[in-house]
Amino acid sequence: xxxxxxxxxxxxxxxxxxxGSFTPSEWLExxxxxxxxxxxxxxxxxxxxxxxxxxxxxxxxxxxxxxxRPLEGLxxxxxxxxxxxxxxxxxxSKFLSNFVPPYESTVTARLQEAGAIVLGKTNLDEFAMGSxxxxxxxxxxxxxxSHPDKxxxxxxxxxxxxAAVAARAxxxxxxxxxxxxVRQPASFCGVMGFKPTYGRLSRHGVIAYASxxxxxxxxxxxLADVELxxxxxxxxxxLDSTSAVCSVDAASSPLPxxxxxxxxxxxxxxxxxxxxxxxSVWQQGAETLRQLGAEVEEISLPHTEAALAAYYVIAxxxxxxxxxxxxxxxxxxxAEGDHKSLDAMYEASRSLGFGKEVxxxxxxxxxxxxxxxxxxxxxxxxxxxxLVAQDFAKAFERVDYVLAPATPSAAFPLxxxxxxxxxxxYQQDIFTVPVSLAGLPAxxxxxxxxxxxxxxxxxxxxxxFGERELFAAAAxxxxxxxxxxxxxxxxxSGANR
Amino acid sequence: xxxxxxxxxxxxARLRVKEEEITTIAQELQAILGLVDQLAKVKIDNTAPxxxxxxxxxxxxxxxxxxxxxxxxxxxxxxxxxxxxxVVPKVVE
Numbered sequence: 043x044x045x046x047x048x049x050x051x052x053x054x055x056x057x058x059x060x061x062g063s064f065t066p067s068e069w070l071e072x073x074x075x076x077x078x079x080x081x082x083x084x085x086x087x088x089x090x091x092x093x094x095x096x097x098x099x100x101x102x103x104x105x106x107x108x109x110x111r112p113l114e115g116l117x118x119x120x121x122x123x124x125x126x127x128x129x130x131x132x133x134x135s136k137f138l139s140n141f142v143p144p145y146e147s148t149v150t151a152r153l154q155e156a157g158a159i160v161l162g163k164t165n166l167d168e169f170a171m172g173s174x175x176x177x178x179x180x181x182x183x184x185x186x187x188s189h190p191d192k193x194x195x196x197x198x199x200x201x202x203x204x205a206a207v208a209a210r211a212x213x214x215x216x217x218x219x220x221x222x223x224v225r226q227p228a229s230f231c232g233v234m235g236f237k238p239t240y241g242r243l244s245r246h247g248v249i250a251y252a253s254x255x256x257x258x259x260x261x262x263x264x265l266a267d268v269e270l271x272x273x274x275x276x277x278x279x280x281l282d283s284t285s286a287v288c289s290v291d292a293a294s295s296p297l298p299x300x301x302x303x304x305x306x307x308x309x310x311x312x313x314x315x316x317x318x319x320x321x322s323v324w325q326q327g328a329e330t331l332r333q334l335g336a337e338v339e340e341i342s343l344p345h346t347e348a349a350l351a352a353y354y355v356i357a358x359x360x361x362x363x364x365x366x367x368x369x370x371x372x373x374x375x376x377a378e379g380d381h382k383s384l385d386a387m388y389e390a391s392r393s394l395g396f397g398k399e400v401x402x403x404x405x406x407x408x409x410x411x412x413x414x415x416x417x418x419x420x421x422x423x424x425x426x427x428x429l430v431a432q433d434f435a436k437a438f439e440r441v442d443y444v445l446a447p448a449t450p451s452a453a454f455p456l457x458x459x460x461x462x463x464x465x466x467x468y469q470q471d472i473f474t475v476p477v478s479l480a481g482l483p484a485x486x487x488x489x490x491x492x493x494x495x496x497x498x499x500x501x502x503x504x505x506x507f508g509e510r511e512l513f514a515a516a517a518x519x520x521x522x523x524x525x526x527x528x529x530x531x532x533x534x535s536g537a538n539r
Numbered sequence: 540x541x542x543x544x545x546x547x548x549x550x551x552a553r554l555r556v557k558e559e560e561i562t563t564i565a566q567e568l569q570a571i572l573g574l575v576d577q578l579a580k581v582k583i584d585n586t587a588p589x590x591x592x593x594x595x596x597x598x599x600x601x602x603x604x605x606x607x608x609x610x611x612x613x614x615x616x617x618x619x620x621x622x623x624x625x626v627v628p629k630v631v632e
Contacts, residue, residue, distance in 0.1 A: 141616055144608035240592040254591040280600040284593045351577040362552060369553075371625050376618035381628040385553065393555040401554055405545070405564070406571055408552040422578045424588035429581065431589055464567050465574045481592020506592070 047072035048210040049532075051264035052116050052271070055213060059105060059115050066101035066115030066159070070094055073117050073161055076211040083184045085206045087122045088130050089162035097159040104157070113274060114157030119212035121203045122163035123170055124150045124258075125247040129160070133249045134168040134178040134199075137374045137395030147247025148282065149216065149258050149275045156274045161212055164202030168397045169365065170223055170251045173470050174459055175201025177399045185230060185453050186529040187496055194453040194496070197227030200261070204231040207261045208529055214271055215261040220251050221353055222448075222474025224259030225486035229448035229499025232488040232527060234520075236260045236268045239506045240481030241286035243272075244279035252360035253284075255353075255478045265520050268485070269294060269513050286507070294513035301335035303515060306441035310346040313472060317451045319492045324447050327489055327500045330522045331445065341441060343433040348426050349476040354468055355410050355423035356479070362407025365400070368392060402464065431480040438505045443515060446473050448486040448499035473501065483509050485516050488525040497527065540569040 047069050050058065055069055074091055094117065101115035120126065123133050125143035132138045146154075154160065167177040174195040175183040183201045186209040188194035196205040200217030204227035207215050217224040219237035228235025236259055243258040250256060258275070262268045273293065279285040307328055312321070328338045370376035370391030377390035396404070410419035437444060450472060459467050477484045484503040492498055502519065504512035542561045545568065549556045556564055610623055619626040 144612040144616075280598075283597040284591065286593075287598055345581065348577055348581045351575045354571060355575055355578065366553075370618055371627055372613075373616035374618070384627055384630050387628050388553040389555040392553055396554075402564075402567060402571075404552050404554060405548050405568060409540075409544075409548045409568070409572075410575075412548065412551060419575065419578070421588060422581075422583065423575075424590060425583040425586045426578055426581050428586050428589035429583070431592070432586075463570050465570050468571070468574060479592075506594075 048076045050213065052213045052262065052267040053264060056113065056116055060110070062105070066098040066105070067095065069115065070098040070117050070159065073210075073212060076209065077162070080186070080209045080211050083186060083205055083209060084181050085164055085183060085202050085209065085211050086119070086162040087132055087134070087165050087180045087202070090129055090160050091162070094159050094161055101157065101159065111155075111157035113153060113270075116158045117161045117213060118153060118158045119161050119164050119203055119206045119215035120150055121166050121200050121215070121217045123166055123218055123249045124216060125249065126150055126160065126163065129163065131163065131249070132180070133170070134166040134180060135395065135397070135400070136179040137368050139179065139375070141373055143247070145247060148244035148279045150247070152275045153271065164200070164206055164215060166202055167199035168400050169249065169361070170199040170218055170220055171361065171399050171403050172198045173222070173226055173467050174198045174454075175227070176456065176459065177397055179397060182456060184456065187232060187453065189530070193456040195230070195456055197230035197449075197453065199223040200259070201227045203261050204228050204233055204235065207231070207233045207263060210532060213262070214267050217259045217261055218248055219257050219259040219478065220255045221357060221478045222471045224261065225448050225474050225484060225499070225501060226470065228261055228486040229488070229497065230453040232497030232525070232529070234262050234265065234268055234488065235486040236272065237477070237484050238272060238276070238509060239286070239483045241284055242276050242483070242507075242509070244282040244285050246279055246281035250364040252357040253364060254360060255357060265513065265517050272509065288507065291510040294510050294517070297514045297518055299335040300331060300515060300518055303336040303443070304441040305331050305336050305338045306341035306437050306444045307338060308343040308346065308437070308444060308446060309340050310343050311446050311473060313450060315450045315469060315472075316447065320447045320450065320452075320498055323490050323498050324445070324500060327445055327523070331519060334518050334522055338445070339441065341437045341444065343437060343476065345426060345429045345433050346472065346476055349430045349479055350468065350472055352423040352426040352430065353471070353475040353479060354406070355419050356427060358403040358407030359411050359420050360407070362404045362411065365396075365404055368395065370395075427479045430476050434476070434480045434482060442504075443512065444503040446501045446503060448473060448501045452492050452494065452496040452498055477501075477503055482506055483512060485512060487516065487520050487523060489523050490525065491527050495530075497525075540565045540572060
């Protein structure tokens with residue numbers, strides 16, 4: 043019996059299960075213990091320990107009778123925005139605090155059909171709207187890298203998933219990325235965060251925020267784990283009309299070096315808000331890629347700042363439309379009281395069930411879509427979106443990948459946002475939003491700790507559907523970055539154990 | 540963004556804003572619109588709008604009947620139901 047099974051990566055742990063070094067139940071219990079030990083971080087909204095224990099027992103029989111599936115016995119954490127059949131799914135909202143889906147999302151179904159076991163549903167910003175996981179009806183999640191007397195945010199909106207993987211309260215986790223909601227918390231928590239090409243992972247059963255941007259993503263501490271989960275969950279889904287019609291990639295093959303590979307560094311990402319330490323980590327990252335044989339050159343993405351503006355029109359516009367379904371009739375919360383009309387009941391229920399940030403985005407979205415403003419805001423934003431996509435298309439004529447910081451700063455203190463202008467938090471998304479608008483795949487890798495001991499991440503951005511090549515290049519880059527730090531209180535045991 | 544616009548937008552969105560919060564909300568929304576106003580400076584010429592990153596046509600699936608969640612399962616999530624129906628407040632105009 044090993045003492046710290048919770049530090050095994052998914053790939054390494056599955057190998058040990060196959061070898062019989064430990065059982066699925068033993069592996070599961072190591073995470074149940076970690077979730078309990080990390081109670082104060084508020085990582086999970088719901089845990090599913092009981093059913094997970096039953097599944098782990100069944101997984102052992104499958105190993106014994108040689109019918110084990112590829113992910114047999116792998117515990118996974120799931121952002122509480124993926125509908126899970128018969129398991130409460132809240133989207134971090136009071137509105138859905140009692141919602142129990144009668145169906146399963148495609149991505150979670152595929153992982154479970156491959157043998158994965160659900161540990162629980164992780165905390166998030168309400169309806170994925172936020173960058174700090176403070177906008178949850180179930181309380182804020184704390185970053186495992188913070189000191190107890192000075193709590194930091196884990197990032198968001200998939201903050202619970204990112205923090206759970208960092209704290210060894212799950213080996214891998216699912217999130218969703220609309221404008222950076224996987225890559226930014228991954229960077230803040232010192233883990234890997236991957237957003238695939240729009241259309242690669244099905245959105246069926248993922249509670250919608252902004253449908254033309256939403257994309258399921260993956261958190262892990264090993265690149266092999268990212269690829270394993272991605273390849274298991276990918277593939278066309280007839281239940282999502284925007285699901286890409288293409289076959290799942292073959293596994294990536296290792297590269298000897300990056301000779302012949304061209305990396306672009308966007309000039310416009312040297313913004314005035316960029317933290318000096320991140321600037322230097324970015325430069326060192328470029329140097330590391332050069333040492334691996336890549337050519338690094340400056341490129342231009344001229345519509346970077348405008349991308350942020352376009353995003354904060356398009357995302358709220360789609361949100362205002364998507365969230366119109368919450369009417370207090372068919373599911374979710376209904377305000378008590380003697381309502382004079384149906385409209386009065388809608389208004390009372392929506393105002394009671396939605397938090398402040400969600401209401402703010404619905405109002406902005408409704409405004410930019412309303413008569414008289416539609417052309418100036420929504421239509422103009424869609425045109426700027428096309429220009430943002432063209433910027434990347436032009437860049438990818440010259441380079442194979444783009445190297446960028448994941449965030450302009452390290453994790454910020456809990457409560458910092460409350461005292462700032464609402465646009466301050468929006469500015470945090472400057473390096474992640476353009477990729478989302480263009481629908482490209484991007485991987486955030488932990489690179490270094492800053493002087494305060496907090497992780498900083500770098501993003502590798504690839505052309506649409508370039509995942510297989512991205513994983514191969516990222517493997518070399520990740521090995522060279524050699525990030526092995528673990529949050530305070532945890533014992534380092536090697537990133538790829 | 541004035542207070543009457545906030546009221547109008549809130550009513551379109553079926554949200555009820557408290558009288559004492561309207562001024563703050565108007566200021567917050569104005570700050571967001573300030574960020575968004577950069578859009579006006581972008582030279583867009585004849586660029587066609589982009590609605591989705593999806594390329595090409597979205598495929599159709601066969602229009603076939605499939606087993607789905609039952610009425611009972613679906614009504615379990617309803618705030619109020621009776622005899623297999625959703626119940627809403629009585630509306631008499």
